[in-house]
Amino acid sequence: MTNSIATNYQKIIDRVDYSAKIAGRNPDDVKLIVVTKGQPVEKMIEAYKAGARLFGENYPEETEKKLEELRKLDGIEIHMIGHLQSRKAQIVAGSFDWMHSIDRLSIVEKLDRELQNSGRTMPVLLEMNVSGEESKMGFSAWNQNHWNSLIPIIDQIDSIKTLSIRGLMTMPPLSASAEQTRSYFKVLRELRDYLAGKFKNIKWDELSMGTSGDFEAAIMEGATFIRIGTAIMGPRPKKQMEIK
Numbered sequence: 464m465t466n467s468i469a470t471n472y473q474k475i476i477d478r479v480d481y482s483a484k485i486a487g488r489n490p491d492d493v494k495l496i497v498v499t500k501g502q503p504v505e506k507m508i509e510a511y512k513a514g515a516r517l518f519g520e521n522y523p524e525e526t527e528k529k530l531e532e533l534r535k536l537d538g539i540e541i542h543m544i545g546h547l548q549s550r551k552a553q554i555v556a557g558s559f560d561w562m563h564s565i566d567r568l569s570i571v572e573k574l575d576r577e578l579q580n581s582g583r584t585m586p587v588l589l590e591m592n593v594s595g596e597e598s599k600m601g602f603s604a605w606n607q608n609h610w611n612s613l614i615p616i617i618d619q620i621d622s623i624k625t626l627s628i629r630g631l632m633t634m635p636p637l638s639a640s641a642e643q644t645r646s647y648f649k650v651l652r653e654l655r656d657y658l659a660g661k662f663k664n665i666k667w668d669e670l671s672m673g674t675s676g677d678f679e680a681a682i683m684e685g686a687t688f689i690r691i692g693t694a695i696m697g698p699r700p701k702k703q704m705e706i707k
C-alpha cells in the first residue's frame with residue numbers, strides 16, 4: 464500500500480508527458496493537481512513524498528482539519544475545486560492558494576470581503592457549464608449564441624481587486640461519453656479564446672479540465688491544470704466523502 468501512491472503518481476506523470484508530446488505541447492505546461500478530498504493527511508504526505516505539490520480539495524472544513532500537518536510540507540499549494548458555500552468562504556480566503564470553482568457572483572462578493580479581511584489576493588478560475596446538464600455548477604455557457612451574456616458578469620469580477628481571473632474550469636457530466644467529454648473540453652478552450660478576445664487585459668492562461676478518466680483528452684484540448692484523484696490516491700473512503 465505504501466508504494467502504491469508513489470507508483471500511481473509516477474504512472475500518471477508518464478501518461479501526462481506522453482499525451483503532452485502527442486499533442487505537441489510542453490509537458491511542463493500541464494500541471495497535475497492531486498485531488499485529495501476524503502483522503503487522510505497521511506496519504507497526502509505519501510503523495511507529497513512521491514513528488515506531488517498541488518493538492519485539490521472540495522470541502523474547506525475537512526481541509527482545515529488537515530492544515531496543521533499540511534503546513535509542514537514545503538512548497539505545496541492548496542486548490543479549491545468544489546462548489547463553495549458562502550459560510551465556508553473564510554477558510555478558502557485564509558488558507559487556500561487557488562480557487563477553481565467561481566460559479567456565481569454571490570460567492571465572488573463573499574470571497575472578496577474575506578480576502579480583504581485577511582489582506583490576501585487570490586488567482587481564480589471561472590467554472591463554466593458547457594454541457595447544459597441541469598445539476599452542474601457553473602455559469603451557463605452551453606449555448607454559444609449566449610456567450611455574450613457572460614461579458615457583464617466577467618466585467619464585474621474583473622473589477623474586484625482581491626481576485627485575479629486566470630482562466631476557466633469545467634467538470635463534464637459523469638454520464639457523458641468519452642467523445643462528448645472531449646467536445647466539452649474543446650468548447651471550454653473555444654470559450655476561453657472568445658473571452659480572451661473580449662478582455663485583453665486579463666491573463667487567460669489556465670484551463671482546468673480533466674480527471675482520472677479523461678485527462679488525456681483534456682491535455683489534447685489544451686488543459687493546463689488536470690485534477691486527478693482516484694487514479695493516484697485510490698478510492699475515496701466512504702465516510703469521509705460525506706463530509707460537507
Ligand SMILES: *Cc1c(COP(=O)(O)O)cnc(C)c1O
Pocket residue numbers: 498500521544545634673674675676690691692693694
Ligand atoms: C473529485 C474531483 C476530481 C477528481 O476526480 P477523480 O475521478 O477521482 O480523478 C476532479 N475535479 C473535481 C471538481 C472533483 O470534485
